[in-house]
Amino acid sequence: MAPDAPKVRLYVPDDLAAGGAVALAPGQAHYLRTVLRLGVGAEVALFNGRDGEWRARVERLAKGGAELATGERIRLQEDGPDLWLVFAPIKRARIDFVAEKATELGAAALWPVFTRRTAVARVNRDRLRANAVEAAEQCGRLSVPEIFEPVDLWAAMESWPTERALLLCDETGAGRPVARALAGADRAAPWAALVGPEGGFDASELDALRKLPFVTAVDLGPLTLRADTAALAVFACWQALAGT
């Protein structure tokens, strides 16, 4: 990051180029004006997941929106790991947390899947997306994880791209120790982690998952982790271990 890069970072869907004009959505304009108390002339950084990060100046800032003028590029686009989090949705505060932490830890995509014991019937994709955008803005990422359409676990497994290794967080203790499963793992390859609901996978789900050729069941240690903790732990381990 440039040493004098603006601290406020905003994700925008628009293309970014020198001398361009970018209109902000009303929510972002409100955030700049009312939460950060910025005004015309203030500098922010913009990224869109494709064009790197750009310095931009607030040209107009009103109740309904804002206009920024793009200056110089301060970071080139770079690819993060190709790491998906596939997870049984959990209740509200904890799913927000999963979206935030997975984004910080480098997730390329978040995929909610319904398992037998999943107690949550609907997933608010917009809310997941909003949490992911906010986390990406705050942690310095140049991209925002994609939020895939929630589907049944088996629909996800049937359409699974078999070259993508799937780390199954196995809370029964029968999995391989995660450090061993990830030793020498190729950081550039496609990866995913699968985390069950608060009540865990059901025994028949675990049996069937373990038989899939792209699945490796992993053990995260002797304690029983909550679903949200397991998601974060497996990502932290992947970041620490893959490619070492």
Added chain:
Amino acid sequence: MAPDAPKVRLYVPDDLAAGGAVALAPGQAHYLRTVLRLGVGAEVALFNGRDGEWRARVERLAKGGAELATGERIRLQEDGPDLWLVFAPIKRARIDFVAEKATELGAAALWPVFTRRTAVARVNRDRLRANAVEAAEQCGRLSVPEIFEPVDLWAAMESWPTERALLLCDETGAGRPVARALAGADRAAPWAALVGPEGGFDASELDALRKLPFVTAVDLGPLTLRADTAALAVFACWQALAGT
């Protein structure tokens, strides 16, 4: 865990032995009665951090308290890792989260320390403790992390037991990759991790910390993690790597 062990687990300070009587605090009695809707005759499990886990039967349950009769022991006491989390306190929801997740991931103690950029002036130890107790009850631990008295960072470093290795979460990228720092680490030895405040350590703090003989600065990966995420990530890595 015994297959038919009661699902509800409660931490109590009392000694536990077969045929004993245990009085619950009003808050716990309220929780059993109003949240879980249990009544006389219901079975719960009790632990105190010393005597293992015991089956107990509700004998009396009223507004102001409850009395339980202890039955058989269902788990022997076992020691977890001797792993402290030393952390700059952060704002309310996030510090609750740190207490919960560090407990799940096996912390033996939580020690809030004030650094230059710590924005939080007071720490509610009772609240930290309550979060740790609740997490221990839910994750199957047989102990609750100790909550040490909050002190200035340098007071903590001056009184530091030098045989305890301290992993400094260094957000500048200058630390050793955490997987390398923990390879072959002795799981039975005393360990600790130190995490700075939201604004990070100040450069002079980092310099001074790195010179301490018991400190190893570690790098948790290419992304900027929030303070709460860093705390969890380093504990997840320790659990995955130490002793392997």
